[in-house]
Amino acid sequence: MISTAAAAAHPNIAFIKYWGNQDDALRIPANGSISMNLDGLETRTTVQFDTSLEGDRLILNGEPVQGDALARVSATLDRIRQLADLQTSALVRSENSFPTGTGIASSASAFAALTLAGATALDLCLSERELSQLARTGSGSASRSIPGGFVEWQAGTDHESSFATSIAGPEHWDLVDYIVLVSGQHKVVGSTQGHQLAGTSPLQAARVADADRRLELCRKALLERDFPVLAEIVEQDSNLMHSVMMTSRPPLYYWEPGTMEIINAVREWREHGLQVCFTIDAGPNVHVLCPGSDAEAVKRRLTSLANIKSILKCTPGGPAWLLEPEISGV
Amino acid sequence: MISTAAAAAHPNIAFIKYWGNQDDALRIPANGSISMNLDGLETRTTVQFDTSLEGDRLILNGEPVQGDALARVSATLDRIRQLADLQTSALVRSENSFPTGTGIASSASAFAALTLAGATALDLCLSERELSQLARTGSGSASRSIPGGFVEWQAGTDHESSFATSIAGPEHWDLVDYIVLVSGQHKVVGSTQGHQLAGTSPLQAARVADADRRLELCRKALLERDFPVLAEIVEQDSNLMHSVMMTSRPPLYYWEPGTMEIINAVREWREHGLQVCFTIDAGPNVHVLCPGSDAEAVKRRLTSLANIKSILKCTPGGPAWLLEPEISGV
Numbered sequence A, B: 001m002i003s004t005a006a007a008a009a010h011p012n013i014a015f016i017k018y019w020g021n022q023d024d025a026l027r028i029p030a031n032g033s034i035s036m037n038l039d040g041l042e043t044r045t046t047v048q049f050d051t052s053l054e055g056d057r058l059i060l061n062g063e064p065v066q067g068d069a070l071a072r073v074s075a076t077l078d079r080i081r082q083l084a085d086l087q088t089s090a091l092v093r094s095e096n097s098f099p100t101g102t103g104i105a106s107s108a109s110a111f112a113a114l115t116l117a118g119a120t121a122l123d124l125c126l127s128e129r130e131l132s133q134l135a136r137t138g139s140g141s142a143s144r145s146i147p148g149g150f151v152e153w154q155a156g157t158d159h160e161s162s163f164a165t166s167i168a169g170p171e172h173w174d175l176v177d178y179i180v181l182v183s184g185q186h187k188v189v190g191s192t193q194g195h196q197l198a199g200t201s202p203l204q205a206a207r208v209a210d211a212d213r214r215l216e217l218c219r220k221a222l223l224e225r226d227f228p229v230l231a232e233i234v235e236q237d238s239n240l241m242h243s244v245m246m247t248s249r250p251p252l253y254y255w256e257p258g259t260m261e262i263i264n265a266v267r268e269w270r271e272h273g274l275q276v277c278f279t280i281d282a283g284p285n286v287h288v289l290c291p292g293s294d295a296e297a298v299k300r301r302l303t304s305l306a307n308i309k310s311i312l313k314c315t316p317g318g319p320a321w322l323l324e325p326e327i328s329g330v
Helices: A067-084 A107-121 A128-138 A140-145 A191-200 A204-209 A211-223 A227-246 A257-271 A292-302 B067-084 B107-121 B128-138 B140-145 B191-200 B204-209 B211-223 B227-246 B257-271 B292-303
Strands: A002-009 A012-016 A021-023 A033-039 A043-050 A057-060 A063-065 A090-096 A150-154 A163-168 A175-182 A277-279 A286-291 A308-316 A321-323 B002-009 B012-016 B021-023 B033-039 B043-050 B057-060 B063-065 B090-096 B150-154 B163-168 B175-182 B277-279 B286-291 B308-316 B321-323
Touching: A002 A107, A012 A140, A012 A211, A012 A227, A012 A277, A021 A191, A033 A140, A033 A175, A033 A211, A043 A107, A057 A067, A063 A067, A067 A090, A067 A107, A067 A128, A090 A107, A107 A128, A107 A140, A107 A321, A128 A140, A128 A163, A140 A150, A140 A163, A150 A211, A163 A211, A175 A257, A175 A292, A191 A204, A191 A227, A204 A211, A204 A227, A204 B204, A211 A227, A227 A277, A227 A286, A227 B227, A257 A277, A257 A286, A257 A292, A257 B257, A286 A292, A292 A308, B002 B107, B012 B140, B012 B211, B012 B227, B012 B277, B021 B191, B033 B140, B033 B175, B033 B211, B043 B107, B057 B067, B063 B067, B067 B090, B067 B107, B067 B128, B090 B107, B107 B128, B107 B140, B107 B321, B128 B140, B128 B163, B140 B150, B140 B163, B150 B211, B163 B211, B175 B257, B175 B292, B191 B204, B191 B227, B204 B211, B204 B227, B211 B227, B227 B277, B227 B286, B257 B277, B257 B286, B257 B292, B286 B292, B292 B308
Parallel strands: A057 A090, B057 B090
Antiparallel strands: A002 A043, A002 A321, A012 A033, A033 A150, A033 A308, A043 A090, A057 A063, A150 A163, A175 A286, A175 A308, A277 A286, B002 B043, B002 B321, B012 B033, B033 B150, B033 B308, B043 B090, B057 B063, B150 B163, B175 B286, B175 B308, B277 B286
16 A cells, blocks of 8 residues: 655744743743745655555655654654554655755754645645644644744644644735855754753743733734834844843854844844844844845845855745655655 | 042953843942953042032043033042032043053943042042942942952942952952954943843843842852853853843844854863853953963964954952052143
């Protein structure tokens, strides 16, 4: 018996960040978060359940992968198999449209695509909510790559109550996210490990306690397309997460000189009237956000900075979607 | 009637930072702090009370100064005059041994020297504690430049209970502070204004609530000359202050690309066995601390960095001290 499906999903950029869990195993987050899916980047994943396989196999960007990455994929497949009451192993082939090593986290799009493809291959008829819950258990932010456009992940308190929904579709606001890759990158601590350190910072509880205020401001700014309000809360929220990171034990530092150059430049450009703001995930690269109307001016200024390697342009992306599977042998 | 005295004081570098007040007018701080006086840098101040003057006058590094700076000096002189039950105006001449515009805050050494010179000129016989209290009302951190060596400022709750005392003399530990001036400095918000913003950060209350733990760790590490423990708590405390700054409304950003370069370099050197750590005040320059035994190795590495302008070397300094006044006409 062979049953196959393929799906794709976009990564997302969080405007209100996810950092730290109530429950590490289930990835129930300490606070809710809001993000935008990133059109222009995607992970495409084929899941082929095959009774002739003696264990799950993972081929990532053409290369067989084992160890922790495979175990994490198998754990998500286990949840899907459990729902289908099945034990068949699967071959998973996954490709990112963006080169690895660019500092763009692929786990959100990867686990969203894996979940949709895996559930479809086994003919499970899951709602968006159920897919978001399942994707969350593989990678927290993957829950936000299931729905389309601008997405809010409600923290919830258990597996059932922790999932993401769309606040507005991708056509709601023509925001642009320039992902600016900075030079001189060091190795960084992965976010799964990082989430577990959040509670060691004297600041995490205060960051979490303040989250509802930020979520409300951000949600309202998105719905009203109010860029100045969005800019202020997005930057504050990014700084709150990095504050927790830099005061954890051990501390986590993700910023490089180039990161700081972009932060200061973006703030100066905004003071001079440009609609632009920044947000930074668990890495040195900077996401520079602006409305479409200011995109060309922002791009021009970005290219004049000293410490940048390259710039990727993304716009609001849709939900995870099914693809025609290419059937192929192992 | 003319009565004159002259005094000098060192600036200090805080290991546990002062940021935010319980009482802005009296500069009663939100939390206690610990610092080291910086031998190698000093402010020298002469105060000459002169009944022929029609108002206070301030000459700073040879230039007459008016406006806010003069008003702040007059406010400290008023407190001294009140204690002496006198209303005579004064000519204040103050010189820094370090060039202004280097990003080294001079208000701590300036108000410590002003307080000691002013009180001495009026023959007030004040204890170190009273001098520290008085200096504090001019500039909070000036309270720490009155006693010698390694100093703790007890937050207290009112004017009487908020003052600094020496934990250990300058000879206790041969720590070195390399003040590394980074290039590309922007204008920054002064610390008096900054302190008033501290409460607007969602993180300030948590930072303050955690202060006793940090003070105890730092005090103990200093007394035991335990550099690894000192390094960890000093860097965490510096990051806590900058976390509050960067999440205030409006946010305060003091770091430049060169700041980030030094932070990352210092951490890497320490991982490779060097005893070294960093701390950063309300500006982009980095104070790089190490025991004397590691000073040459640290200096060599610092000079190899890309974004630095110059390096000043300081060692633990003594208390504020009296000078022979040079009597001169206005």
